[in-house]
Amino acid sequence: MHWWVATVVMTSPATVMTAQNTMAGASGDNKTYNRLTLHYDRPAEYFEEALVIGNGTMGAIVYGGTKTDRISLNDITLWTGEPDRDVTTPGAFKALPEIRELLDNEDYREAERANRKIQGHFSESYQPLGQLTIDYTDNTARDITAYRRSLDISEAVARTQYMKGGHMQTSEYFASAPDSVIVIRLQSSGKGIHATLRFTSQLPCSVTATDGEITADGYASYHALPGYYKGVPADEHNLYDPERGTRFRTLVRAIARDTDGKIKSYPSGDVKIEGCRDVTIIIANVTSFNGFDRNPATEGRDYRRLVKQRMARAARKTDDELKHTHLYDYQRFFGRVSLDIGRTDPAIAAMTTDKQLRLYTEEGQANPDLEALYFQYGRYLLISCSRTDGVPANLQGLWNEKLLPPWSCNYTSNINLEENYWAAETANLSEMHRPLLTFISNLKTTGETTAREYYGTGRGWCLGHNTDIWAMTCPVGLRVSDPSWACWNMGGAWVSTHIWEHYLFTMDKEFLARNYPLLKGAAEFCMDWLTEKDGHLLTSPGTSPENRYKTPDGFCGATSYGNTSDLAMTRECLLDAREAARTLGRDKNFITEIDRTLKRLLPYHVGSNGNLQEWFHDWEDQDPQHRHQSHLFGLYPGHHLSPDATPELARACARTLEIKGDNTTGWSTGWRVNLYARLLDSKNVYHIYRKLLSYVSPDGYKGKDARRGGGTYPNLLDAHSPFQIDGNFGGCAGVIEMLMQSTPSSITLLPALPEQWPDGNVNGICARGGFVVSMKWSKGRVTELTLTSRQGGKTTLKYNGIKKSVNMKAGETRRILHE
The missing domain is CATH 2.70.98.50 (putative glycoside hydrolase family protein from bacillus halodurans)
Structure with missing residues (x-):
């Protein structure tokens, strides 16, 4: 069996018309308009x-x-560039005792300066x-x-x-x-x-x-x-x-x-x-x-x-x-996937896409065709830019016109690289996940050197803030850059979770067996990197990507210890590695080590404002509405926080998002769509999805009606701004999270369905456990449901207030509901 599974083979090669690809007539003339154009x-x-x-x-x-x-x-x-073989700062790990002592003494100013000693070179450019x-x-x-x-x-x-x-x-x-x-x-x-x-x-x-x-x-x-x-x-x-x-x-x-x-x-x-x-x-x-x-x-x-x-x-x-x-x-x-969430007024549908986007933004018009088009456009982009082994989609996917592109058009691993692939499995494009998954093995090779030279760990591999086609893994900055972004080192923990995710959607044990050492190595680094404080295990030094705290005496910095995002990513990585080992029947001692570590990890805390605490201390953020929300990782894309399993912490996540507000960048807005969906907040998830589709003028446009900020450009590409493609993929994934959420043992339908989409249908979306879901709903209730099992197995379906257990054979398709 191949390492990925193609769910649907189309029977008509010349023309494939999905349910979304019907023609909506324009008002008052004979023109027709393709809903996917x-x-x-x-x-x-x-x-x-x-x-x-x-x-x-x-x-x-x-x-x-x-x-x-x-x-x-x-x-x-x-x-640009050549193979990444040199260590820019040999023995950088020797600075760690000094930094940790400064942090133990609560000397954050000096710790911030000392943290720059653990920086290497920058990535190359696309x-x-x-x-x-x-x-x-x-x-x-x-x-x-x-x-x-x-x-x-x-x-x-x-x-x-x-x-x-x-x-x-x-x-x-x-x-x-x-x-x-x-x-x-x-x-x-x-x-x-x-x-x-x-x-x-x-x-x-x-x-x-x-x-x-x-x-x-x-x-x-x-x-x-x-x-x-x-x-x-x-x-x-x-x-x-x-x-x-x-x-x-x-x-x-x-x-x-x-x-x-x-x-x-x-x-x-x-x-x-x-x-x-x-x-x-x-x-x-x-x-x-x-x-x-x-x-x-x-x-x-x-x-x-x-x-x-x-x-x-x-x-x-x-x-x-x-x-x-x-x-x-x-x-x-x-x-493979079709989506229909309603029809747009034909007079609006006849307008050009940029005009539709402006009216949608400025006049609040209903436009379900545009909302569905944006979702399918994310799938189109992933197919178009992610099919080269070992070379995943970069910050701009595939499309760049500049010799010095924004942020080198590289792979930024503190959110952007991973967000590019959030929809790969759920949107039935598992094959497009392959460039990232094969890239991880390259990262392990260079990441083992980084773990030794920069962090002094005896096992595993790690990844810093940026990487490139040469699989660079060192912390960036040339010892002069802001630690808030340059010194972050949890990229390996984050990106390795994609291995377990791919397995859960395909149930491909051959793939898992081949890639298990990568996931294990990321987990080993996490455990070796932890230090003890007051009986708990935590990271020191650490940062919360690109955010900065404000101490009671007014100092604003990034370097600290016990940051929530570090521990959330560590926890998720360890949970995934443990389940992978159990699934493969391997490494009992490794499983035992993970169990001991998880019990001692510093727990989550709720801050005085009811928010999920981002820092070890209950400090304010320098910018309370900062675009990054890395400490909410456990809610999404992680899975260990949820309204059902951890209701108090889920409420703290919701309070965090309330404090941050809704004016943020494109990729961050895409992330928040998914976070609100996981919180089952159908009102806010739709509100933030509309924010993601806010019209933004071209960067070079200087007219009086220019619109700036995060949102969507006239060609539907994501406006960070400037252009970053991750927001497109985050929004695409978020639509599916509204319509379906899954765990290895359950599938929940319409968990965060907006009231603006009361009737609709979706076909071909994918759930954990190796299932493919097609359904129709009316007045917010599922009326038709068909389930296909790729490898066979059990799951519990949750819909219309009921639970239904199913056990299916490999390759079986079963009609579950037809009202």
């Missing part, structure tokens, strides 16, 4: 308006211009590949009418259509995973297309053209520093050497599908289309990246040969073959 009436000017496509490795950002069409390109393996421009030499603004730009996420196909001089001109774009290429098809019903194709890159790059094909050879820098680091001049943030760094070759081939025109190549590297009515442009790229531990310049892949092969295979196919292959592959994943 983003659509606009003008080209994109800013990135935050452009449409993104991807095949899990290559990505494109499509602007849809009529005079010049810009297509920005990415490859998820194109990073890089843009380049940009393909299509300059239409005979298009003028006055010629263009009836413009429409769209992205159909049921097909993963973007389109631009407009009338030019009375004739239809169409551009269609898709990224094929089976063929590993991006395809653009240009068609004109008029006298033909006249355009120049040109490839440019911000990276060192040479471009040539021959026989209708552009060839671009380039390389990334061998080392980069983040844009926010001020320790070097701006022009030294990226260091280049022709003999070092990841190389790439990009091929762009134009193929005429008719005999009306010509394709010509020029020494400048341009390719010109002259009078063709039907042209296919195929884009292929391969980098020399050959694994996290191999030098990409001296041990890299034969990228030139591989890209040539990819182009040759794709170019032999007809347009129908290319598209058919793409659709079959994509729709077998996307078509």
Whole structure:
């Protein structure tokens, strides 16, 4: 059996129409609108308006211009840097006794300064590949009418259509995973297309053209520093050497599908289309990246040969073959889940997506189609950016246009990396979890060195605040950065919980057996890192990600001991490792050690304001509405806090969220959707979901009606701001938490259903225990329910105020309820 389980195999490869993909008629005319389509009436000017496509490795950002069409390109393996083999601060752990003594003496100012001694280097940066421009030499603004730009996420196909001089001109774009290429098809019903194709890159790059094909050879820098680091001049943030760094070759081939025109190549590297009515442009790229531990310049892949092969295979196919292959592959994943939570007024549905989003935000309009589209868009994005082993979706998923992107466009492990995968299992995209799960084994390799050199532990592995394609694990900061973020070290405890989660949804023991050492190693580090104070085990030093306390004497700092988030993540990691060992029948002594440790862990405390206490002492936060809520980890994504099992602590979690308010960043809002759902708070969960969909203007827009803050951009990408993709995935996961929650032994239906969604249906969502759920509800009550068991097993269903135990065979589908 493969290590993941494909729940549904689609029977109609060319067209898969989910329940959501029906057409809603527009009021007053004959137009129809696909409920799973983003659509606009003008080209994109800013990135935050452009449409993104991807095949899990290559990505494109499509602007849809009529005079010049810009297509920005990415490859998820194109990073700065080389294998992470050096220890920046050897023996950093020797500073620990000093820091702990300062904390024991309650000298937080000096402890904060001393904590910087346990910092290593920064992560490397994710890089843009380049940009393909299509300059239409005979298009003028006055010629263009009836413009429409769209992205159909049921097909993963973007389109631009407009009338030019009375004739239809169409551009269609898709990224094929089976063929590993991006395809653009240009068609004109008029006298033909006249355009120049040109490839440019911000990276060192040479471009040539021959026989209708552009060839671009380039390389990334061998080392980069983040844009926010001020320790070097701006022009030294990226260091280049022709003999070092990841190389790439990009091929762009134009193929005429008719005999009306010509394709010509020029020494400048341009390719010109002259009078063709039907042209296919195929884009292929391969980098020399050959694994996290191999030098990409001296041990890299034969990228030139591989890209040539990819182009040759794709170019032999007809347009129908290319598209058919793409659709079959994509729709077998996307078509597994459908969601219908009501219908939007046809007059509103006929509006462009950006206008709908603005009205939804500014006038509070009901728009269930938009709410469901946002959920499915999260699934679309995960399929599009997470299909490369060992290279998970980064801060921007796959799509980046900047040499110095925000936060290096890296993997931030104190929430963002993990949030990218919260919907992978529940939204029936278990295969898309694989890039993260395979990445964890890379982290263990480097993380063992970090555990020894920076923290002095004898066992296990750990991960700091940031990592990158080279699986860097050391605490960042170069000994000069704020400990509130730079010195955090619980990333391994957090990310390793995804191993147990994947097992609970697939019940794949072979997978669990292979990956158990990773989970065990993370737990061993946690136990070795704990210290004793007043009879309890806790962490020292520690921080609560990016937040700062305020001591009674007015000092604001981050370094302390016994922080709740550290202990929550430790507790969850130990619980998961113990259950994994029990499931596999292994390591009795390890289980005993975990049991002893759990009994001695510092317990949760409720603060004087009724909140869940974040710090060892009942201190105020420097910012009471801080975006991070890491100390609520045990409620979500953890499982050891809940209204049923720990009602007092659940009420304290709710009070914490009340104090924090609802004005926060995109990814944080996505997290709060899930937290409110776990609290069974249907009113606040819907309120915060609407906040997540608050309209935010493009970052570069300077108009008087500009809207800033956290929310959603016109193209439905998450606004942190700037863009971070994690909010999209958090919101997607949150919708399922409203509709269904599960444990290894139970499935609860409609636990936090908003009153705004009284009637609806969902098909294909996944529950722990290896179950797939499809249901329909009316007036807030489940009326139809079908359950499928992947591996066989027992569960208790909770719905409509009743409990029902079921025991099913592997592969069995059973109708549980039909009113």
